[in-house]
Amino acid sequence: MGSQARIGIIGAGGWLGKAFSQSIVEAGIADAEALTLSYRSAKPDVLPSATWTKDNQLLVERSDVVIVSVRPEDFPAVRVSAQGKLVISVMAGVTLEHLARHLQTDRIVRSLPNGAAEVRSSYTPWVASEAAGEEDCRIAQAIFESCGTSDRLATEADIDYFTGLTGSGPAFPALLAAAMMNHAVARGINRDVARRGVNALLVGAGRLAELRADCPNDLVETFMAYRGTTAAAMDAMRAAGIDDAVGRGLDAAFRKSIAMGHADAEAPQPTASA
Ligand SMILES: NC(=O)C1=CN([C@@H]2O[C@H](COP(=O)(O)OP(=O)(O)OC[C@H]3O[C@@H](n4cnc5c(N)ncnc54)[C@H](O)[C@@H]3O)[C@@H](O)[C@H]2O)C=CC1
Ligand SMILES: O=C(O)[C@@H]1CCC=N1
DSSP states (O other), rough: TTTTEEEEEETTTTTHHHHHHHHHHHHHOOOOOGGEESSSSSOOOSSSEEEEEEEEHHHHOOOOOOOOOOOOGGGGOOOOTTTTSEEOOTTTTHHHHHHHHHHTOEEEEEEOOOOGGGOOOOOEEEEEEETOOOOHHHHHHHHHHTTTEEEEESSSSOOOOOIIIITTHHHHHHHHHHHHHHHHHHOOOOOOHHHHHHHHHHHHHHHHHHOOOOHHHHHHHHHHHOOOOHHHHHHHHTTHHHHHHHHHHHHHHHHHHHHHHHHHHHHHHOOOOO
16 A cells, blocks of 8 residues: 555544544655545644545545544444445444444454554554454554554453553543642642643653653662652552552453443444445
8 A cells, every 4th residue: 555545534633533644644654635534513724635524435435444533422423334445443442343343344453542642652552353464454553653652462352451551541640640730739839830840740751761661660669769758659659559549440441441342232233324
Protein backbone atom coordinates (compact mmCIF):
# COMPACT_ATOMS: atom_id res chain seq x y z
CA MET A 1 0.00 0.00 0.00
CA GLY A 2 3.00 2.30 0.66
CA SER A 3 2.55 6.06 0.72
CA GLN A 4 -0.64 5.89 -1.27
CA ALA A 5 -2.62 3.79 1.21
CA ARG A 6 -6.27 4.85 1.09
CA ILE A 7 -7.35 5.19 4.71
CA GLY A 8 -10.77 6.06 6.11
CA ILE A 9 -11.46 7.11 9.70
CA ILE A 10 -15.00 6.84 11.05
CA GLY A 11 -15.30 9.41 13.85
CA ALA A 12 -12.37 11.54 12.65
CA GLY A 13 -13.75 14.62 14.39
CA GLY A 14 -13.07 13.10 17.83
CA TRP A 15 -10.05 13.08 20.12
CA LEU A 16 -8.37 9.93 18.79
CA GLY A 17 -9.73 10.16 15.23
CA LYS A 18 -8.28 13.63 14.78
CA ALA A 19 -4.93 12.60 16.30
CA PHE A 20 -4.65 9.56 14.01
CA SER A 21 -5.66 11.41 10.86
CA GLN A 22 -2.96 14.01 11.50
CA SER A 23 -0.24 11.56 12.57
CA ILE A 24 -0.86 9.34 9.53
CA VAL A 25 -0.19 12.30 7.24
CA GLU A 26 2.79 13.53 9.31
CA ALA A 27 4.37 10.06 9.14
CA GLY A 28 3.85 9.86 5.37
CA ILE A 29 1.69 6.73 5.57
CA ALA A 30 -0.91 8.43 3.40
CA ASP A 31 -1.26 11.83 1.81
CA ALA A 32 -4.15 13.94 3.12
CA GLU A 33 -5.78 13.51 -0.30
CA ALA A 34 -5.86 9.72 0.27
CA LEU A 35 -7.80 10.09 3.54
CA THR A 36 -11.58 9.89 3.81
CA LEU A 37 -12.76 11.15 7.17
CA SER A 38 -16.24 11.04 8.63
CA TYR A 39 -17.91 13.26 11.18
CA ARG A 40 -21.38 13.37 12.72
CA SER A 41 -22.30 17.02 13.22
CA ALA A 42 -19.86 19.89 12.51
CA LYS A 43 -17.13 19.36 9.90
CA PRO A 44 -13.76 19.71 11.67
CA ASP A 45 -11.45 22.45 10.34
CA VAL A 46 -8.34 20.24 10.05
CA LEU A 47 -6.87 18.50 6.97
CA PRO A 48 -8.89 20.47 4.40
CA SER A 49 -7.47 18.47 1.49
CA ALA A 50 -8.83 15.18 2.88
CA THR A 51 -12.32 14.11 1.82
CA TRP A 52 -14.72 14.81 4.70
CA THR A 53 -18.10 13.08 4.67
CA LYS A 54 -21.03 12.10 6.86
CA ASP A 55 -21.57 9.00 4.71
CA ASN A 56 -19.70 6.09 6.33
CA GLN A 57 -20.47 3.63 3.54
CA LEU A 58 -18.95 6.06 1.02
CA LEU A 59 -15.91 6.28 3.32
CA VAL A 60 -15.57 2.49 3.30
CA GLU A 61 -15.85 2.34 -0.49
CA ARG A 62 -13.10 4.95 -0.90
CA SER A 63 -10.70 3.20 1.54
CA ASP A 64 -8.51 0.07 1.77
CA VAL A 65 -8.12 0.47 5.52
CA VAL A 66 -10.98 1.64 7.74
CA ILE A 67 -10.27 2.89 11.27
CA VAL A 68 -13.30 2.90 13.56
CA SER A 69 -12.98 5.61 16.21
CA VAL A 70 -16.48 6.27 17.53
CA ARG A 71 -17.49 5.70 21.15
CA PRO A 72 -18.57 2.10 21.81
CA GLU A 73 -22.18 3.17 22.42
CA ASP A 74 -22.27 4.80 18.96
CA PHE A 75 -20.91 1.73 17.18
CA PRO A 76 -24.29 -0.05 16.67
CA ALA A 77 -25.48 2.96 14.64
CA VAL A 78 -22.48 2.64 12.27
CA ARG A 79 -24.22 0.46 9.69
CA VAL A 80 -21.67 -0.27 6.99
CA SER A 81 -20.42 -3.30 5.12
CA ALA A 82 -16.62 -3.37 5.01
CA GLN A 83 -16.42 -6.70 3.20
CA GLY A 84 -12.88 -7.39 1.97
CA LYS A 85 -11.38 -4.41 3.82
CA LEU A 86 -8.97 -4.20 6.73
CA VAL A 87 -10.76 -2.70 9.74
CA ILE A 88 -8.79 -1.26 12.66
CA SER A 89 -10.80 -0.59 15.80
CA VAL A 90 -9.65 1.66 18.62
CA MET A 91 -12.88 1.19 20.59
CA ALA A 92 -12.79 0.00 24.18
CA GLY A 93 -14.57 -3.27 24.89
CA VAL A 94 -15.71 -4.11 21.35
CA THR A 95 -14.55 -7.64 20.54
CA LEU A 96 -13.00 -9.01 17.36
CA GLU A 97 -16.04 -11.25 16.94
CA HIS A 98 -18.49 -8.35 17.23
CA LEU A 99 -16.45 -6.20 14.86
CA ALA A 100 -16.36 -8.96 12.25
CA ARG A 101 -20.08 -9.67 12.52
CA HIS A 102 -21.19 -6.04 12.51
CA LEU A 103 -18.84 -4.82 9.75
CA GLN A 104 -18.95 -7.98 7.64
CA THR A 105 -15.21 -8.45 7.26
CA ASP A 106 -12.85 -10.97 8.83
CA ARG A 107 -9.70 -8.81 8.48
CA ILE A 108 -9.69 -7.02 11.83
CA VAL A 109 -7.14 -5.41 14.12
CA ARG A 110 -8.41 -4.51 17.60
CA SER A 111 -6.27 -1.91 19.35
CA LEU A 112 -6.33 0.33 22.40
CA PRO A 113 -4.38 3.60 22.04
CA ASN A 114 -4.56 6.35 24.63
CA GLY A 115 -5.22 10.06 24.77
CA ALA A 116 -1.49 10.84 24.46
CA ALA A 117 -1.95 10.09 20.75
CA GLU A 118 -2.74 13.81 20.59
CA VAL A 119 0.92 14.53 21.39
CA ARG A 120 2.15 11.48 19.39
CA SER A 121 3.02 9.65 22.62
CA SER A 122 0.38 6.94 22.80
CA TYR A 123 1.19 3.38 23.75
CA THR A 124 -1.00 1.17 21.58
CA PRO A 125 -1.35 -2.58 22.21
CA TRP A 126 -3.19 -4.57 19.54
CA VAL A 127 -4.32 -8.01 18.40
CA ALA A 128 -5.31 -9.26 14.96
CA SER A 129 -7.94 -11.69 13.74
CA GLU A 130 -6.76 -14.93 12.11
CA ALA A 131 -7.68 -13.64 8.65
CA ALA A 132 -5.61 -10.46 8.99
CA GLY A 133 -2.46 -11.01 6.94
CA GLU A 134 1.14 -9.90 7.36
CA GLU A 135 0.61 -6.75 5.29
CA ASP A 136 -2.51 -5.90 7.33
CA CYS A 137 -0.48 -6.16 10.54
CA ARG A 138 2.36 -4.13 9.04
CA ILE A 139 0.16 -1.20 8.10
CA ALA A 140 -1.72 -1.32 11.40
CA GLN A 141 1.55 -1.18 13.33
CA ALA A 142 2.82 1.69 11.15
CA ILE A 143 -0.38 3.62 11.89
CA PHE A 144 -0.04 3.04 15.65
CA GLU A 145 3.64 4.02 15.59
CA SER A 146 2.78 7.25 13.75
CA CYS A 147 1.54 8.49 17.13
CA GLY A 148 3.70 6.67 19.65
CA THR A 149 4.84 3.13 20.39
CA SER A 150 2.96 -0.16 20.14
CA ASP A 151 3.10 -3.88 20.85
CA ARG A 152 1.22 -6.82 19.39
CA LEU A 153 -0.28 -8.80 22.29
CA ALA A 154 -0.85 -12.54 22.55
CA THR A 155 -4.57 -12.68 23.32
CA GLU A 156 -7.72 -10.60 23.23
CA ALA A 157 -8.00 -10.90 27.03
CA ASP A 158 -4.68 -9.04 27.18
CA ILE A 159 -6.30 -6.17 25.25
CA ASP A 160 -9.11 -6.05 27.82
CA TYR A 161 -6.46 -5.80 30.54
CA PHE A 162 -4.42 -3.14 28.73
CA THR A 163 -7.61 -1.13 28.17
CA GLY A 164 -7.32 -0.13 31.83
CA LEU A 165 -3.54 -0.31 32.21
CA THR A 166 -2.47 1.89 29.30
CA GLY A 167 -5.69 2.92 27.51
CA SER A 168 -7.12 4.58 30.60
CA GLY A 169 -3.58 4.97 31.99
CA PRO A 170 -2.96 8.68 31.31
CA ALA A 171 -5.92 9.42 33.60
CA PHE A 172 -4.20 7.87 36.62
CA PRO A 173 -1.18 10.20 36.97
CA ALA A 174 -3.78 12.96 36.38
CA LEU A 175 -5.82 11.55 39.29
CA LEU A 176 -2.75 11.59 41.53
CA ALA A 177 -1.92 15.14 40.41
CA ALA A 178 -5.51 16.25 41.12
CA ALA A 179 -5.27 14.82 44.65
CA MET A 180 -1.98 16.67 45.16
CA MET A 181 -3.39 19.92 43.86
CA ASN A 182 -6.51 19.59 46.05
CA HIS A 183 -4.27 18.99 49.08
CA ALA A 184 -2.14 22.07 48.30
CA VAL A 185 -5.18 24.30 47.79
CA ALA A 186 -6.72 23.01 51.04
CA ARG A 187 -3.47 24.08 52.73
CA GLY A 188 -4.08 27.62 51.45
CA ILE A 189 -1.62 27.57 48.52
CA ASN A 190 -2.64 29.89 45.67
CA ARG A 191 -4.57 27.82 43.08
CA ASP A 192 -2.55 29.04 40.05
CA VAL A 193 0.77 28.41 41.78
CA ALA A 194 -0.39 24.93 42.83
CA ARG A 195 -1.58 24.19 39.27
CA ARG A 196 1.73 25.29 37.73
CA GLY A 197 3.75 23.32 40.24
CA VAL A 198 1.75 20.12 39.92
CA ASN A 199 1.54 20.28 36.11
CA ALA A 200 5.30 20.86 35.92
CA LEU A 201 6.07 17.83 38.07
CA LEU A 202 3.75 15.67 35.96
CA VAL A 203 5.62 16.66 32.79
CA GLY A 204 9.00 16.37 34.53
CA ALA A 205 8.26 12.90 35.88
CA GLY A 206 7.23 11.77 32.38
CA ARG A 207 10.43 13.14 30.87
CA LEU A 208 12.56 11.51 33.57
CA ALA A 209 10.89 8.17 32.91
CA GLU A 210 11.51 8.61 29.17
CA LEU A 211 15.17 9.52 29.66
CA ARG A 212 16.05 6.80 32.16
CA ALA A 213 13.82 4.03 30.76
CA ASP A 214 14.06 2.43 34.22
CA CYS A 215 11.50 0.06 35.59
CA PRO A 216 9.20 2.29 37.75
CA ASN A 217 10.26 0.26 40.80
CA ASP A 218 13.88 1.30 40.19
CA LEU A 219 12.91 4.98 40.08
CA VAL A 220 10.93 4.56 43.32
CA GLU A 221 13.95 2.87 44.94
CA THR A 222 16.24 5.71 43.81
CA PHE A 223 14.00 8.15 45.70
CA MET A 224 13.55 5.81 48.67
CA ALA A 225 17.31 5.50 49.10
CA TYR A 226 17.53 9.11 50.40
CA ARG A 227 15.47 8.05 53.42
CA GLY A 228 14.22 11.63 53.46
CA THR A 229 11.00 13.49 52.70
CA THR A 230 10.12 11.44 49.62
CA ALA A 231 10.52 8.14 51.45
CA ALA A 232 8.41 9.49 54.34
CA ALA A 233 5.65 10.42 51.87
CA MET A 234 5.77 7.15 49.95
CA ASP A 235 5.82 5.03 53.10
CA ALA A 236 2.72 6.89 54.30
CA MET A 237 0.98 6.52 50.92
CA ARG A 238 1.72 2.78 50.85
CA ALA A 239 0.53 2.35 54.43
CA ALA A 240 -2.70 4.09 53.40
CA GLY A 241 -3.17 1.46 50.67
CA ILE A 242 -2.07 3.08 47.42
CA ASP A 243 -0.96 -0.27 45.89
CA ASP A 244 -4.29 -1.86 46.78
CA ALA A 245 -6.24 1.13 45.44
CA VAL A 246 -4.39 1.00 42.11
CA GLY A 247 -4.90 -2.78 41.86
CA ARG A 248 -8.62 -2.39 42.51
CA GLY A 249 -8.83 0.31 39.85
CA LEU A 250 -7.08 -1.80 37.21
CA ASP A 251 -9.28 -4.81 38.06
CA ALA A 252 -12.39 -2.62 37.71
CA ALA A 253 -11.27 -1.38 34.27
CA PHE A 254 -10.59 -4.96 33.13
CA ARG A 255 -14.04 -6.10 34.33
CA LYS A 256 -15.68 -3.14 32.59
CA SER A 257 -13.95 -3.93 29.28
CA ILE A 258 -15.05 -7.58 29.47
CA ALA A 259 -18.61 -6.53 30.43
CA MET A 260 -18.78 -4.16 27.45
CA GLY A 261 -17.81 -7.08 25.20
CA HIS A 262 -20.55 -9.27 26.66
CA ALA A 263 -23.12 -6.49 26.23
CA ASP A 264 -22.10 -6.36 22.54
CA ALA A 265 -22.65 -10.08 22.17
CA GLU A 266 -26.20 -9.71 23.50
CA ALA A 267 -27.00 -6.66 21.36
CA PRO A 268 -29.47 -7.11 18.49
CA GLN A 269 -27.88 -7.83 15.11
CA PRO A 270 -27.82 -4.97 12.60
CA THR A 271 -30.50 -5.31 9.98
CA ALA A 272 -29.28 -3.07 7.17
CA SER A 273 -26.03 -1.91 5.65
CA ALA A 274 -25.17 1.66 4.57
N1 LIG B 1 -9.92 9.12 24.46
C1 LIG B 1 -9.18 8.12 24.96
O1 LIG B 1 -8.36 8.31 25.87
C2 LIG B 1 -9.33 6.75 24.40
C3 LIG B 1 -10.40 6.39 23.63
N2 LIG B 1 -10.49 5.11 23.14
C4 LIG B 1 -11.61 4.71 22.31
O2 LIG B 1 -11.58 5.48 21.13
C5 LIG B 1 -12.89 5.73 20.67
C6 LIG B 1 -13.02 7.21 20.38
O3 LIG B 1 -12.76 7.92 21.57
P1 LIG B 1 -12.57 9.50 21.55
O4 LIG B 1 -11.88 9.91 20.31
O5 LIG B 1 -11.99 9.84 22.86
O6 LIG B 1 -14.10 9.95 21.52
P2 LIG B 1 -14.74 11.29 20.94
O7 LIG B 1 -16.08 11.40 21.53
O8 LIG B 1 -13.79 12.44 21.12
O9 LIG B 1 -14.83 11.00 19.38
C7 LIG B 1 -15.79 10.18 18.79
C8 LIG B 1 -16.26 10.89 17.54
O10 LIG B 1 -17.09 10.02 16.80
C9 LIG B 1 -18.10 10.81 16.19
N3 LIG B 1 -19.15 9.93 15.73
C10 LIG B 1 -20.06 9.24 16.45
N4 LIG B 1 -20.86 8.51 15.65
C11 LIG B 1 -20.44 8.75 14.38
C12 LIG B 1 -20.86 8.29 13.12
N5 LIG B 1 -21.88 7.45 12.98
N6 LIG B 1 -20.19 8.72 12.03
C13 LIG B 1 -19.15 9.58 12.14
N7 LIG B 1 -18.71 10.06 13.32
C14 LIG B 1 -19.34 9.64 14.43
C15 LIG B 1 -18.49 11.79 17.28
O11 LIG B 1 -19.21 12.89 16.74
C16 LIG B 1 -17.11 12.15 17.84
O12 LIG B 1 -16.56 13.25 17.14
C17 LIG B 1 -13.83 5.23 21.76
O13 LIG B 1 -14.44 4.04 21.32
C18 LIG B 1 -12.96 4.95 22.96
O14 LIG B 1 -13.37 3.80 23.65
C19 LIG B 1 -9.51 4.18 23.34
C20 LIG B 1 -8.43 4.51 24.08
C21 LIG B 1 -8.26 5.80 24.71
O1 LIG C 1 -12.58 5.28 29.28
C1 LIG C 1 -12.75 4.69 28.23
O2 LIG C 1 -13.67 3.86 28.09
C2 LIG C 1 -11.78 4.90 27.09
C3 LIG C 1 -11.02 3.67 26.78
C4 LIG C 1 -9.71 3.83 27.42
C5 LIG C 1 -9.65 5.23 27.68
N1 LIG C 1 -10.76 5.82 27.45
